[in-house]
Amino acid sequence: MKILVTLGNVPDTTTKARFADGDTHLDMTGVQWIINPWDELALTRAMELKEDAANPVDHVTVVTVGTQEAEPTIRKALAIGADDAIRVNAEAKDAWFTAQQIAAAVKDQDFDLILTGIESSDYNGAAVGGMVAELLDLTSISAVSGVELNGNEITLHRDIDGGSETVQADLPLVAIVQKGIAKEPRIPAMRGIMMARKKPLQVVDPVEADALTSYNHFELPQPKPPCKMIDPEHVEELVSLLQNEAKVI
Amino acid sequence: MEKTKPIQGGEFIVRDVDPSDVFIPEEFDEEQKMIAQTCQDFLDTEVMSNLDDIDNQKDGLMRSLLEKAGELGLLGLSLPEKFGGFEQSFTTSMLANEIMGAGHSYAVAYSCHTGIGSLPILYYGNEEQKEKYLPKLATGEWAGAYCLTEPGAGSDANNGKTKATLSEDGKHYILNGQKMWITNAGFADVFTVFAKIDNDRVLSAFIVERTFPGITFNPEEKKMGIKGSSTRQIFFNDCKVPVENLLGGRGQGFRIALTILHMGRIKLGSNVLGAAKLSINRSVSYANERKQFGSLISSFGAIKYKLAEQVIKTFTTESAVYRASKNVDEAIEQNMQNDTCTKEQATATAFAQYAVEAAILKVYGSEALDYVVDESLQIYGGMGFSAEMPVERGYRDSRINRIFEGTNEINRLLVIDTLMKRGSRHFYDLFGEAQKTWDNLDELIDNPSTEEDNYSRYRAFINNVKKLSMLLIKAASDKYQRKLVYEQELLNNLSDIIMNLYVGESTLLRVMKLEQMKGSEATALYRDILDVYLYGVSQLVRANGIEAVDAMGDFPENAKVKKAIKVLCDLDGINTHAARRRIADKLIEENGYTF
Numbered sequence A: 001m002k003i004l005v006t007l008g009n010v011p012d013t014t015t016k017a018r019f020a021d022g023d024t025h026l027d028m029t030g031v032q033w034i035i036n037p038w039d040e041l042a043l044t045r046a047m048e049l050k051e052d053a054a055n056p057v058d059h060v061t062v063v064t065v066g067t068q069e070a071e072p073t074i075r076k077a078l079a080i081g082a083d084d085a086i087r088v089n090a091e092a093k094d095a096w097f098t099a100q101q102i103a104a105a106v107k108d109q110d111f112d113l114i115l116t117g118i119e120s121s122d123y124n125g126a127a128v129g130g131m132v133a134e135l136l137d138l139t140s141i142s143a144v145s146g147v148e149l150n151g152n153e154i155t156l157h158r159d160i161d162g163g164s165e166t167v168q169a170d171l172p173l174v175a176i177v178q179k180g181i182a183k184e185p186r187i188p189a190m191r192g193i194m195m196a197r198k199k200p201l202q203v204v205d206p207v208e209a210d211a212l213t214s215y216n217h218f219e220l221p222q223p224k225p226p227c228k229m230i231d232p233e234h235v236e237e238l239v240s241l242l243q244n245e246a247k248v249i
Numbered sequence B: 001m002e003k004t005k006p007i008q009g010g011e012f013i014v015r016d017v018d019p020s021d022v023f024i025p026e027e028f029d030e031e032q033k034m035i036a037q038t039c040q041d042f043l044d045t046e047v048m049s050n051l052d053d054i055d056n057q058k059d060g061l062m063r064s065l066l067e068k069a070g071e072l073g074l075l076g077l078s079l080p081e082k083f084g085g086f087e088q089s090f091t092t093s094m095l096a097n098e099i100m101g102a103g104h105s106y107a108v109a110y111s112c113h114t115g116i117g118s119l120p121i122l123y124y125g126n127e128e129q130k131e132k133y134l135p136k137l138a139t140g141e142w143a144g145a146y147c148l149t150e151p152g153a154g155s156d157a158n159n160g161k162t163k164a165t166l167s168e169d170g171k172h173y174i175l176n177g178q179k180m181w182i183t184n185a186g187f188a189d190v191f192t193v194f195a196k197i198d199n200d201r202v203l204s205a206f207i208v209e210r211t212f213p214g215i216t217f218n219p220e221e222k223k224m225g226i227k228g229s230s231t232r233q234i235f236f237n238d239c240k241v242p243v244e245n246l247l248g249g250r251g252q253g254f255r256i257a258l259t260i261l262h263m264g265r266i267k268l269g270s271n272v273l274g275a276a277k278l279s280i281n282r283s284v285s286y287a288n289e290r291k292q293f294g295s296l297i298s299s300f301g302a303i304k305y306k307l308a309e310q311v312i313k314t315f316t317t318e319s320a321v322y323r324a325s326k327n328v329d330e331a332i333e334q335n336m337q338n339d340t341c342t343k344e345q346a347t348a349t350a351f352a353q354y355a356v357e358a359a360i361l362k363v364y365g366s367e368a369l370d371y372v373v374d375e376s377l378q379i380y381g382g383m384g385f386s387a388e389m390p391v392e393r394g395y396r397d398s399r400i401n402r403i404f405e406g407t408n409e410i411n412r413l414l415v416i417d418t419l420m421k422r423g424s425r426h427f428y429d430l431f432g433e434a435q436k437t438w439d440n441l442d443e444l445i446d447n448p449s450t451e452e453d454n455y456s457r458y459r460a461f462i463n464n465v466k467k468l469s470m471l472l473i474k475a476a477s478d479k480y481q482r483k484l485v486y487e488q489e490l491l492n493n494l495s496d497i498i499m500n501l502y503v504g505e506s507t508l509l510r511v512m513k514l515e516q517m518k519g520s521e522a523t524a525l526y527r528d529i530l531d532v533y534l535y536g537v538s539q540l541v542r543a544n545g546i547e548a549v550d551a552m553g554d555f556p557e558n559a560k561v562k563k564a565i566k567v568l569c570d571l572d573g574i575n576t577h578a579a580r581r582r583i584a585d586k587l588i589e590e591n592g593y594t595f
């Protein structure tokens, strides 16, 4: 059984957002890149599934759409344990573009299970997973917080409003996963780092595809106004502020 | 100045070095960065959230943290693959050490285990000893420690009283004596113990296991800082050590101790970097939140000064640390070309070759960190004095760095002493070059450099400081000859000049190389760092130089040497205030150290 994990290459979550070209682009100079946290958890779960001898998983592949700059991120995934990697050599322009590239790169490879993070921590579009499934003509199940395999059957747990849901499905399938899918991302160990060097990383050219969207404008949230301290003696002042200034009651 | 490759340890004093000759941290490759990230992830997830428990020496915690680092392979970076290690370069191990250096007490346990705790066996053990101990040390199944210091033998490490005598059946050495201040003693399983066999005047080294009969431990020392690091006294009462556990041959102990000290000193230089960067991040994030007089304190010039100085001290240390690290790697390779030499021997030799740089990094780095943590605390104001604040721990934990691995006093003496000794042994032509400089004194004074371009001006300045150091070394050794060792204040003047020379040159070469890599615009702030630092060096060299000359009183050409100092060390005309503000502004904008 083969698992594919899609990998987003995103700025480290502590990066300070800066804009360029009249606030129409994110300025990426000096940015530290990481694996999209949801994808990283998906990869962790994929590794757990592979390592569990009860499962017939024998191969985990990662795929990313990105330029050469994304390679450290891919190597990290290989160091964590993925067996090989595909990089579609193109800037990931938007969700539709990215999904088409991923679908084209993997359509002939018969993956049994495709895990994609529910969103990416940079643009938070939450669209790629569903599109990939559609393009590959596969079932997709979203907001998955647990995956178990049983032979060719898969059991998925979903968090739904006020409870949880367990779904049974047949493979192949795209599972769009959220936090909870694995406990914590793995730290690549030295052995993995040394092995990553030797694992195959295939670079493929992008297919002809249009982006459906473009960015018009970015802006930062207003800085938080300073905190007002009110003496516990003056509850009426607090009420008045909440009512008239903050307008929340 | 002569120019032949490759550079020898200490040779920077007589030799012109180009930017292309030095390694800079911006050249780390993808794999090295990944290893650093693994260290960082480990620190973030396992250590930083546990600092209180670590400092309270929660039962088994430190030991389990070492084991977890072992699972990730981080204890075996410097060990050979056949013993479960990963045979990384020395530079890579320094990078790992830098990251771990932010881990407060954990940093001490880690660097003790991976350095002084494991490496004596790697460098000096025979095959059986290595096979027996290294795999366990690589995984963290066993923890290591190093026992040199005794109540009567601290700085004077050779003065140890611990004795080893051969048992009647010739199968054991019987150890008797006391060691103190032993890091990791609370949980270590294997100790490198130094002792004198019978009536030897020199030390030998032994591998001693915790379970050998006759070892007892005092309770934990109560310390000012690194409270989570285990430190105990150890007593050996007729402790039976199998003869096969003698390490490196009878009488080899002092050599082993020295090699390990050189290594530990260089590594301390990388350790302080991690701690300094963490401390800077803490100070700037507080300065960016705290308001007084209606403004963020980060907007005040006096605070910006501190922030900028913290950056400068850290950046300059870093420049020197990785330059020296790479030189050690190059020396190892060079030494291995002599084919009777194993990699371990080549490495041990390389540390001895770079003893001057090691002592410089130890002193400069530990004092840089002490400045950084002190000003971090100051930036927190009254809050900094609160034991609830992380900067308070940083302040206490930093202090040990000026004491262990040889006190800074001892290391200052070593800088100049070793530099001169290596010169006398003709690893470079120190005294020949000094004589030449002396003979050209008039010309030197009459033709001060008139370089316009900053880099040329700085290179000329650095060359001048080299010449000046040589002048002073020559004057001092001619005047005092064998009695020079008693002139410690004078030696300290010389050491301070030489340390700042080395760090200044390393920073200059790094910034020049950076500019070649990234262009002028992207290097502007680095030039600010360089400007401020070299300006400070010029003041320091001048102050120490004049003080030294005045203290030596009358010696030939006294007046000329003094004049040379004044002419050669002039770097006036730099607006350091504006430069510091720009450095601080960048730090403030990024809200963290990104240099």
Ligand SMILES: Cc1cc2nc3c(=O)[nH]c(=O)nc-3n(C[C@H](O)[C@H](O)[C@H](O)COP(=O)(O)OP(=O)(O)OC[C@H]3O[C@@H](n4cnc5c(N)ncnc54)[C@H](O)[C@@H]3O)c2cc1C
Residues within 6 Å of the ligand: B112, B146, B147, B148, B149, B153, B154, B155, B156, B180, B181, B182, B183, B184, B223, B231, B400, B403, B404, B405, B406, B407, B408, B409, B410, B488
């Ligand atoms: C927390 C901690 C952990 C340690 N871990 C270890 C360990 O794991 N293994 C180990 O073997 N040791 C360890 N040490 C010991 C450490 O290396 C020594 O404390 C250090 O070398 C200084 O020795 P001392 O304390 O005896 O000071 P002393 O040598 O008594 O020095 C006292 C003062 O005199 C100065 N001085 C001494 N001689 C001279 C001189 N010739 N010229 C000028 N000034 C001089 C010193 O610089 C210092 O200021 C540790 C110490 C501490 C505090």
